[in-house]
Amino acid sequence: MAEVCLRLGEHRDKPIHLVPQAMDVPGPSGLWIKTSRADYIVYQCAGTTPLHQEHIIAHEVGHLLADHPSDEDDDAAWRALMPDIPPDVIRRALRGRTSYDTEFEREAETLASVLLETTVRAQLLTRPGRSPRARRAQTTLGDPVDLL
Template identity: 35%
Template sequence: MRRSERALRVLCRTALRGLDLDLPLDVTQLCDRYGERRGRPIRLLAHPLPSGVPNGIWLAAADADYFFYQANTSPLHRDQIVIHEFGHLIAGHQMLAEVSVEGLAALTQDSSDAALRRTCYSDDREWEAEMLASMILTWAEDASTGVGSTAAHDELRGLQRLLGGHRGWL
């Protein structure tokens, strides 16, 4: 069952609070810090994925989580892909199958594999992951550019930092 946007916002803020992320958002820093918190690293790997399969794949191996993303894409699209896979992780979505890293080459050659069938947003999990990715990127962009910022808000943020409030954009 698909969660509401409000429930996803709460989930997202809970997952990201306390990570002490810098702006502009660096997806590698995001994944490193979240992996440290969980005690399970997240590895980002560019891979030339064939056409007809998703641009990103999350694989849970015994020692780490691996986010494979399309090697032949722009940095902005790469960030969207990685944060989409991150969305699956923070939403608690289960992997369809656990796959070894060594099995990736065979996996990407066979587009019929279940892990590669995530190509549209009609599936609730895909919709949730994409919504979470959009929320993270929107919040980061708004905070980086000062959208909605006023002098009063800036003063309040400064006071919050002085009083030990959380740093960052959530």
């Protein structure tokens, strides 16, 4: 997902910064913050697996791709997490998280599934397995898909 975010940021001329953060549980496992200069995806890095972290990032990228409202949280936490972003920018960027509805979450989750499936498929096709059965299965899947 880091590569997808890098390429998507280049395509949009607006970088996507991935910010690993130990987050309180229960609570969100990921947040997307939109600013005029960059997007920030904050994701749970404590007590979760790398695969789950990839899924969290993909879900937040799904919100970004669907142009949903970006996330909201309290100012003190964001100042501690991103001291270089002025509080008024944080407040504007984070307004509306509590208004997320089930439709936004389903849409982000669907996009996350497509992103993850596409990246795994591309990895399998560009890194052939060593066994003849693995190579045959990968060949059957077709050509790699351009992620962007």
